[in-house]
């Protein structure tokens with residue numbers, strides 16, 4: 001497995017650029033830049049894709065990619081089936097790590113912290129904003145469980161679609177009780193900026209107080225070796 005070696009010549013990140021800023025502000029800038037770049041140049045597909053690592057009951061790690069659906073001073077959040085592998089793992093053992101990676105921008109953000117369930121009101125508001133087909137699919141999938149065939153999955157979809165036909169309204173389909181979301185409440189946020197000759201920048205915000213991601217005083221900033 002070989003391919004051309006790419007020298008990363010991103011802008012990087014300096015201490016001066018984060019001076020006096022909260023991790024939320026810096027992260028928001030990077031997320032906004034990734035979204036804008038996708039709109040302008042199309043080389044950051046799914047800029048909100050975030051990989052979520054959890055551990056199972058034996059302490060073995062697991063990782064998968066979801067879409068970041070919430071991001072505020074409490075931390076990044078996503079929606080999923082609470083009964084999925086990730087749902088079961090995070091509810092039993094809330095230690096979590098996550099990464100947003102934008103290779104074409106030579107940038108990544110990493111989070112480490114604790115997973116907390118997103119409130120029902122937020123989940124319901126988000127669910128109602130999904131396209132009809134996605135709302136039916138949420139019912140259809142017992143996520144992470146085995147199924148005999150693709151056909152069985154499609155039959156289940158048709159059954160739920162017949163139960164709750166598309167009337168063009170947000171409340172056509174109820175929110176499944178097994179469906180919800182998690183938010184990562186971080187203790188550490190790392191900004192990685194790829195630089196030439198693999199001499200990258202890593203600027204880390206470590207929690208020193210109980211404040212939110214928007215609270216400058218709750219974080220210590222330091223540089224980690226690449």
Ligand SMILES: Cc1cc2nc3c(=O)[nH]c(=O)nc-3n(C[C@H](O)[C@H](O)[C@H](O)COP(=O)(O)O)c2cc1C
Pocket residue numbers: 046049062063064065066067068078079080081084085086087143144
């Ligand atoms: C770009 C992308 C976005 C995804 N978004 C979600 C999502 O928002 N929620 C979700 O549950 N799964 C999402 N998935 C599917 C997950 O990667 C994963 O297959 C699924 O959640 C089951 O994971 P688990 O068995 O570890 O719980 C996405 C996959 C990709 C590649």
